[in-house]
Amino acid sequence: MMVKTLLSGFGGQGVLMMGHALAHGAMSAGYHVTYLPSYGAEVRGGTANCTIAVSNDEIASPIASEPDHLVVLNTPSLYTFQNRVARGGSLFLNSSIVSVESSRHDCRIYKIPASEIAEKIGNPRTANTIMMGAFLKVTGLVPSDIYLHSMEEVMGSKKKTIVEINRRAFAAGYDYLKESL
Amino acid sequence: MKKVFERPKSMKKNIFHYCAGCGHSIAHRLIAEVIDELGIRGVLIGVLPAGCAVLAYNYFDVDMIEAQHGRGPATATGIKRALPDRVVFCYQGDGDLAAIGIAESFHAANRGENITVVFINNAVYGMTGGQMAPTSMLGQRTTTSPGGRKSLLDGYPIQVSEVFSLLPGTSYIERCTVNSPASILKAKKAIRKAFQCQIDGRGFSLVEILSPCPTNWKMTPIESCRWIDEVMSKTFPLGVIKDLPEIKKKGDKRHDG
Amino acid sequence: MNKVLMQGNRIIGEAAIRAGCRFYAGYPITPQNEIPEYMAERLPEVEGGVFIQSESEIAAIHMVIGASAAGVRAMTSSSSPGISLKQEGISSLAACELPAVIINMMRGGPGLGNISPSQGDYFQATRGGGHGGYRTIVLGPATVQEMADLTMDAFDLADQYRIPAMILADGMMGQMMEPVVFKEPKPRVYPESLMMRGAGEGKSKIIRGLILDPLEMEEHNWTLDRKYRVIAQSETRHEHYKTEDAELILVAYGTAARIAKGAIKRLREAGLRVGLFRPITLWPFPTNELREFAKKSENFLVFEMSTGQMLEDVRLALQGYARIGFHGRPGGVVPTPIELTNVVMHQYDRKGGVIEQYQ
Structure with missing residues (x-):
């Protein structure tokens, strides 16, 4: 098994944090994993993206020329990356922000109004975690409990209340989508 | 019979290779006398420049490392930060300090590195054969300014001591010369004060010495000494340029590295 | 087994500190900025740890020379254009037979190039890089785990042969995260007699690269060459x-x-x-x-x-x-x-x- 996921959004939406947590979760679940962020001048324009490769075996390249999954938190990211996704792959859109339709009819498209759900929960900054809840429900890439543990680990010394609200956000995203792969 | 003049203990028994009338040997001796008087030979590390003084380790009987051209203050920084309880000094010429190594010197001074720099300003590149230095006088003829230094083409002589005195990291800066017995005694006092400054943890100290170079100035030693008084010290006025009081604040680790 | 997920650049910093590196000087350049950032945060936490953000790559390598001469395990890091600037000091380390570790996170192209990963500095790294015909030990990690292991080894090799050792990786290796287990560092073997710490009551030492006598210069170069031959015989890894x-x-x-x-x-x-x-x-x-x-x-x-x-x-x-x-x-x-x-x-x-x- 080799699964590559590309996460992308505006800087400040927590894209790198959720990628880091996903990679940490994959490591805790016993997989080989690589995490590669965009860096330098590339990120100065305000966009951020990262690629997480998860495999049973050694990982050759941490770069995804054809990611299996794409998680996008804003519209420019959809335009930039949707055509990279492998045939039959899946796209997860934060539909509160991404109002356009994806042009990929050969992929599964999951629309999650993450920002709206985040508002309801009471912290608009948790949209990223909501997306991860939905993403892991569908893909099952990392078990939820392991992911949540990793998320806490990656958030480090942040306040207990923040961790708590992110747990709720994760559950909300997880419950939003009925199906799984 | 009482011995009134002898070789300082921190000098090796070698004969100087410097030209007749050169200021380096005098500066070397003054530093060695100060080392002896302060009793710091065992805890001292000297950093040598590229230039005529590159072989100074033949004369000083102290631990010495030779730095690449101009990099002395960076090398000294590395040593001092690694060994904050040792005394570290940098011996630099005008090309070394004010041209190729101006960045390293300026920033070591600005960081307030607790080191001592002895800066030999002889307004010329000595070892390479008398080329124009950043401190050459306007109008001074050198092998690379055969028509005399022109401000329009070559800029102005850099007043290192004045410029460095503006940096908050520097604590003590004095400009001296070694062209007469009186000025030599003054220079020794300045060198001693600069080392003491470091021992007291006051930060960057620098003694600039206007030093004769008869060979490259194409003068006799006596003419050279006179030229320092009549020409050089007009652009580079002698005296204490900066002397900050000792930091008294308890637990101040500004210069402890 | 204590597995951590860390970025390559930070791994290098942590591995260096675990290996006993107590001096770091460097200048910012992408894609290796996380190394100085990590060192700035971590070095002051360990006893005797010194971090300096230098005014240039040139100053950084010469600060490393000073710290190395003083007997402290010292490191600097940069990326291609910055490594070119450091060559003067690397040549000097080789001439003076001083140990040090240099990290090069290679980026693309000659000149300023760009910040994308590249392997364009192989010639520079393996042929000495600076003037005068010297060698540096060059280690090329392929995983983040190896970045940790080889950084530690680089310090040991540098000490053993009194030579600069370089980690040659690229922007991608520096930026990516992979799980890593830190190995136990070996105790340092480096005689105090080589350290310049003031003469005390004893004989004074000299560290120099300038040798004016032609025969002495030649002998020094032969000495270096013999050392390089020993390394070439006994330190290859694949x-x-x-x-x-x-x-x-x-x-x-x-x-x-x-x-x-x-x-x-x-x-x-x-x-x-x-x-x-x-x-x-x-x-x-x-x-x-x-x-x-x-x-x-x-x-x-x-x-x-x-x-x-x-x-x-x-x-x-x-x-x-x-x-x-x-x-x-x-x-x-x-x-x-x-x-x-x-x-x-x-x-x-x-x-x-x-x-x-x-x-």
Whole structure:
């Protein structure tokens, strides 16, 4: 098994944090994993993206020329990356922000109004975690409990209340989508 | 019979290779006398420049490392930060300090590195054969300014001591010369004060010495000494340029590295 | 087993500190800024730890010289253009026989180039880089785990041979995270008699690179050369992967070797018996070890993120023993395993099992 996921959004939406947590979760679940962020001048324009490769075996390249999954938190990211996704792959859109339709009819498209759900929960900054809840429900890439543990680990010394609200956000995203792969 | 003049203990028994009338040997001796008087030979590390003084380790009987051209203050920084309880000094010429190594010197001074720099300003590149230095006088003829230094083409002589005195990291800066017995005694006092400054943890100290170079100035030693008084010290006025009081604040680790 | 997920650049910083590095000086340059940032945070936490953000790469390497002379394990890091600036000091370290560790996270192109991963500094790293005909030990990690292990080893090798040692990786290795387990560092073996800490009551020491007497200079250079020969004999390291039955062996290091492994999996699925020889020490290059493989296979293909630099070392090892092909892309673009798979298919399989010799 080799699964590559590309996460992308505006800087400040927590894209790198959720990628880091996903990679940490994959490591805790016993997989080989690589995490590669965009860096330098590339990120100065305000966009951020990262690629997480998860495999049973050694990982050759941490770069995804054809990611299996794409998680996008804003519209420019959809335009930039949707055509990279492998045939039959899946796209997860934060539909509160991404109002356009994806042009990929050969992929599964999951629309999650993450920002709206985040508002309801009471912290608009948790949209990223909501997306991860939905993403892991569908893909099952990392078990939820392991992911949540990793998320806490990656958030480090942040306040207990923040961790708590992110747990709720994760559950909300997880419950939003009925199906799984 | 009482011995009134002898070789300082921190000098090796070698004969100087410097030209007749050169200021380096005098500066070397003054530093060695100060080392002896302060009793710091065992805890001292000297950093040598590229230039005529590159072989100074033949004369000083102290631990010495030779730095690449101009990099002395960076090398000294590395040593001092690694060994904050040792005394570290940098011996630099005008090309070394004010041209190729101006960045390293300026920033070591600005960081307030607790080191001592002895800066030999002889307004010329000595070892390479008398080329124009950043401190050459306007109008001074050198092998690379055969028509005399022109401000329009070559800029102005850099007043290192004045410029460095503006940096908050520097604590003590004095400009001296070694062209007469009186000025030599003054220079020794300045060198001693600069080392003491470091021992007291006051930060960057620098003694600039206007030093004769008869060979490259194409003068006799006596003419050279006179030229320092009549020409050089007009652009580079002698005296204490900066002397900050000792930091008294308890637990101040500004210069402890 | 204490596995952590950390970024390559930070791993290097942590491995260095665990190996006893207590002095770091550096200047910001992408893609290695996380090294100075990590050192700025961590070094002051350990006893005797010194971090300096220097005014330039030149100053940084000369500060490292000072700290090394004083007997402290010292390191600097940079990326390609910054490493060019450091060469004066690296030459000086070699001349004065001082240990130090230098990290180069290579980026693309000559001049300022760009910040994308590249392997364009192989020549500079393995041929000494600066003036005067010296060598530095060069280690080329291919995983973040190896970045940790080799950084620790670099300090030991530098001390053992009193030589600068370089970690040669690239922007991708520096930026990516992978799980890492830190190994137990070895205790430092470096005689106090080599440290310049003031003469005390004893004889004074001199550390110098300027030797005016021609015969003395020559003898010094022979001494260095003898040391380099010992290193070349005893310190080569390499990895081989699926070479047992290989009819074609790829030769690649660092990031390129990772990509090669990915390509090998695909090629084997397609029925081609392909393996990998991966030099871990780039200087000394594992020449004899590679030549041994010419007994097993007559086809080799060098793969680099450059237009062909390690290729020269492979030719020195294999010319006359085997056919040598080449595929490379100069800095800026990281080739994919699929691309390399296609190249091998084209150059090897369609030629009836013989590699297309690179001219």
